[in-house]
Amino acid sequence: EAGVTQFPSHSVIEKGQTVTLRCDPISGHDNLYWYRRVMGKEIKFLLHFVKESKQDESGMPNNRFLAERTGGTYSTLKVQPAELEDSGVYFCASSPKGEKLFFGSGTQLSVL
Amino acid sequence: GQQLNQSPQSMFIQEGEDVSMNCTSSSIFNTWLWYKQDPGEGPVLLIALYKAGELTSNGRLTAQFGITRKDSFLNISASIPSDVGIYFCAGRNYGGSQGNLIFGKGTKLSVKP
Numbered sequence: 001e002a003g004v005t006q007f008p009s010h011s012v013i014e015k016g017q018t019v020t021l022r023c024d025p026i027s028g029h030d031n032l033y034w035y036r037r038v039m040g041k042e043i044k045f046l047l048h049f050v051k052e053s054k055q056d057e058s059g060m061p062n063n064r065f066l067a068e069r070t071g072g073t074y075s076t077l078k079v080q081p082a083e084l085e086d087s088g089v090y091f092c093a094s095s096p097k098g099e100k101l102f103f104g105s106g107t108q109l110s111v112l
Numbered sequence: 113g114q115q116l117n118q119s120p121q122s123m124f125i126q127e128g129e130d131v132s133m134n135c136t137s138s139s140i141f142n143t144w145l146w147y148k149q150d151p152g153e154g155p156v157l158l159i160a161l162y163k164a165g166e167l168t169s170n171g172r173l174t175a176q177f178g179i180t181r182k183d184s185f186l187n188i189s190a191s192i193p194s195d196v197g198i199y200f201c202a203g204r205n206y207g208g209s210q211g212n213l214i215f216g217k218g219t220k221l222s223v224k225p
Contacts, residue, residue: 004154035215042116043155043200043215056212091154101213103147103154 002026004094004104012110018080021107025074025094031055032075033101034067038088046090049075061086082111114139118201118216125191126224133199133219134185141203144177144184145213149198158199159186191223 005024013019025032034046046065047057051072060067064083069075079086089108093101118135125131135144143162147155159170161177161184168175174187184203188195198220202213 035213040217042217043202043213045212045214048212059212093154100157100160103156105152105154 004092004102006092006104006107008107009105010108010110012112013082014112015084016081018078019082019109021077021090021109023075023077023092023104025092026102029094029096029102030072031095031098032069033093033095034075034077035091035093036088037091043091046077079109084111087111114205114214116201116203116214116216118219120219121217122220122222124222124224127191127193129191131188131191131195131221132185134183135201135203135216136183137203138182139205140181141205142181143204144175145202145204146175146184146186147200147202149200149218151197155200193223193225196221196223
């Protein structure tokens with residue numbers, strides 16, 4: 001069974017540009033989460049989807065971040081325009097019922 | 113916001129030694145989780161704790177949910193080179209949505225053969 005997959009694994013962009021991260025959860029998992037780890041700091045919750053609906057987006061930093069999960073399958077997280085402080089590793093996780101989370105390998109985002 | 117204090121930040125140990133790390137919080141949690149992250153990978157769940165006082169083992173790993181519900185520790189016995197990685201504690205509190213985990217900053221473990 002395929003795990004949570006994220007694309008790209010690395011992205012280097014300039015300040016002001018737009019970047020879109022993609023997450024494919026484990027098939028059949030209704031719950032999908034986005035987390036972010038800024039270097040040396042804790043992994044922080046961004047938001048939680050149940051199927052295509054946003055269950056909790058209290059961790060989204062600001063309105064430059066937009067997450068979607070059309071059709072309740074894969075999800076995208078767009079940052080527009082990117083700022084220097086957006087650099088970090090963005091993790092996606094999925095779960096069938098919300099208890100045990102399965103994480104992807106993450107997208108390392110560098111904003112220069 | 114809520115924070116978890118995880119210590120130590122890093123550890124350099126000799127193969128075969130035991131390891132202990134812990135997390136504390138000013139708030140009560142109803143679930144404590146311990147994850148390990150290998151380089152280039154995402155965190156993988158090692159142990160989940162659901163009741164105050166619970167002591168759970170997974171092979172050479174043992175974790176406990178503190179009685180006060182504000183702390184947890186993870187012990188690794190007889191460390192081996194593949195134990196290298198970053199260990200994160202995470203808590204979920206009452207009222208938090210499922211999956212809204214609060215993570216510690218991680219403990220980076222290095223094991224010298």
